[in-house]
Amino acid sequence: MRSPAVADLERLAQRLGSGRVAWGADLLERYAADESTRLRALPEAVVRPRSTEEVAIVLRWASEGPFAVIPRGAGTGVAGGAVAVGGGVVLSLERLDRVLELDEENLTVTCEPAVVTGRLHEVVEAQSLFYPPDPASLASCSIGGNVAVGAGGARAVKYGTTRNYVLGAQVVLADGSVLELGSKNVKDASGYHLLDLLVGSEGTLAVITRVTLRLVPLPSYRAVLLLPFADLKAATTTVARLVRARIVPSVAEFMDDVTIDAARRYLDRDLPGGSRAGAYALIELDGESRSLLEEQMLRVGEVGEQEGALEVLAAQDAGQQERLWESRRCLAEALRALSPEIGKADVVVPRARVPILVDEVKKAGLRHGLVAACFGHAGDGNVHVNFLRQDLDERSWSDRLPQALAEVLEATRRLGGLPSGEHGIGVLKRPDLARFLPSENLEIMRRVKRAFDPLGILNPGKVL
Numbered sequence: 001m002r003s004p005a006v007a008d009l010e011r012l013a014q015r016l017g018s019g020r021v022a023w024g025a026d027l028l029e030r031y032a033a034d035e036s037t038r039l040r041a042l043p044e045a046v047v048r049p050r051s052t053e054e055v056a057i058v059l060r061w062a063s064e065g066p067f068a069v070i071p072r073g074a075g076t077g078v079a080g081g082a083v084a085v086g087g088g089v090v091l092s093l094e095r096l097d098r099v100l101e102l103d104e105e106n107l108t109v110t111c112e113p114a115v116v117t118g119r120l121h122e123v124v125e126a127q128s129l130f131y132p133p134d135p136a137s138l139a140s141c142s143i144g145g146n147v148a149v150g151a152g153g154a155r156a157v158k159y160g161t162t163r164n165y166v167l168g169a170q171v172v173l174a175d176g177s178v179l180e181l182g183s184k185n186v187k188d189a190s191g192y193h194l195l196d197l198l199v200g201s202e203g204t205l206a207v208i209t210r211v212t213l214r215l216v217p218l219p220s221y222r223a224v225l226l227l228p229f230a231d232l233k234a235a236t237t238t239v240a241r242l243v244r245a246r247i248v249p250s251v252a253e254f255m256d257d258v259t260i261d262a263a264r265r266y267l268d269r270d271l272p273g274g275s276r277a278g279a280y281a282l283i284e285l286d287g288e289s290r291s292l293l294e295e296q297m298l299r300v301g302e303v304g305e306q307e308g309a310l311e312v313l314a315a316q317d318a319g320q321q322e323r324l325w326e327s328r329r330c331l332a333e334a335l336r337a338l339s340p341e342i343g344k345a346d347v348v349v350p351r352a353r354v355p356i357l358v359d360e361v362k363k364a365g366l367r368h369g370l371v372a373a374c375f376g377h378a379g380d381g382n383v384h385v386n387f388l389r390q391d392l393d394e395r396s397w398s399d400r401l402p403q404a405l406a407e408v409l410e411a412t413r414r415l416g417g418l419p420s421g422e423h424g425i426g427v428l429k430r431p432d433l434a435r436f437l438p439s440e441n442l443e444i445m446r447r448v449k450r451a452f453d454p455l456g457i458l459n460p461g462k463v464l
């Protein structure tokens with residue numbers, strides 16, 4: 001892979017027209033990182049096309065180099081996927097940000113990749129339709145980034161992740177050819193499902209320039225319950241018992257003792273359960289029948305009390321619901337306020353094994369003198385692990401963190417889990433993939449990569 005010289009960049013700028021290509025240091029700075037706290041690399045240029053045709057021009061130019069191209073959505077990724085770690089040109093999709101069509105007969109919405117996920121929610125919900133995937137970053141992340149990573153969210157327990165909603169996409173391959181994949185058809189048993197391969201490919205196989213997403217009717221009723229417990233086992237057992245009783249919540253989140261304390265300090269107020277609360281279960285229910293929802297709320301309360309809930313707080317009114325969500329929603333900022341530097345993992349295990357995994361995380365923290373904070377999705381087994389640096393000196397931190405993270409990954413593997421539930425592999429978790437997947441699987445992935453991108457220009461060094 002070559003580094004583009006100024007003459008190469010000027011040639012690209014000529015082909016695209018004015019205002020598309022930039023290589024001034026000030027601007028590049030904005031594209032040097034994503035939301036992972038451990039990575040930074042200045043790209044050699046940034047290209048901001050306005051159409052699929054322009055994306056194709058960029059990739060044809062890059063193939064001539066060959067030059068590395070790093071696709072970028074909103075830069076909220078936490079695995080370094082959009083960071084130009086080995087140099088190259090960042091291809092920012094930020095100007096492709098139109099919602100193109102809301103098809104109320106076929107229950108689909110078609111949009112360009114830079115549409116912010118939260119904005120798409122508003123557009124479809126205004127027509128009483130629902131796009132369930134809800135990454136916690138939805139106020140700033142983009143649909144293209146969500147598709148590229150296969151983003152999840154709190155509602156995955158009932159509704160699945162982004163992958164379950166992508167019906168069609170327009171993509172540009174590394175050689176600049178444009179492909180239409182999938183369609184508005186709900187069913188598709190017509191050959192290999194290339195679209196499925198692209199969901200979660202993290203910008204390594206193609207650039208997504210348009211997406212068609214499946215919608216469902218917006219549920220008429222919603223309720224939120226917050227149950228504080230003395231310990232995490234009781235919180236996760238409550239969720240498991242609900243699922244066994246055929247109550248599938250739309251959200252089943254948990255928080256541990258350290259995260260509750262972080263939220264309490266950050267919000268600067270007392271939180272439910274007071275000082276006895278060692279864990280929270282945050283349950284959301286939705287549906288079409290108010291009476292059924294109320295029955296389910298009672299059942300959640302009963303099960304929670306049987307498992308030792310310190311109290312049961314329930315809300316059907318939107319304002320009160322937001323209040324119950326507040327401690328969970330503020331966690332990214334609350335943990336950062338405790339410790340600007342955090343070592344993270346986004347592991348997933350079969351959901352019944354969440355308490356065992358959290359126990360292993362805490363033990364790894366104790367062994368290495370690190371504070372471990374865990375929260376996440378009790379309903380789908382995805383645990384967000386956060387080791388807090390706080391005031392630890394640089395040497396101890398860089399010695400201890402890799403060991404603690406390695407032990408968490410080993411425990412995850414033993415429990416039948418995977419290294420990423422929803423944040424993707426990017427560059428930070430690339431070594432982990434080899435530890436979890438058989439070499440045969442990795443070899444087939446490498447062949448797929450070569451079939452899509454024989455010169456290796458798309459997001460080199462990511463995933464594989």
Ligand SMILES: Cc1cc2nc3c(=O)[nH]c(=O)nc-3n(C[C@H](O)[C@H](O)[C@H](O)COP(=O)(O)OP(=O)(O)OC[C@H]3O[C@@H](n4cnc5c(N)ncnc54)[C@H](O)[C@@H]3O)c2cc1C
Pocket residue numbers: 034035070071072073074075076077078080081082093113134135136137140141142143144145146147148149150151152153154202203204206207208209332422423424426459462
């Ligand atoms: C506070 C916070 C909370 C978060 N919560 C969640 C959560 O609940 N669930 C979750 O899944 N994630 C979460 N994330 C992670 C992140 O928001 C998601 O991974 C999101 O999908 C990234 O979207 P983006 O547009 O920012 O993509 P970027 O960060 O710009 O890119 C991510 C990856 O996708 C590729 N890419 C982006 N756009 C395209 C495109 N058009 N074509 C091809 N490749 C592309 C990039 O090359 C990169 O590999 C969170 C992040 C933060 C900071």
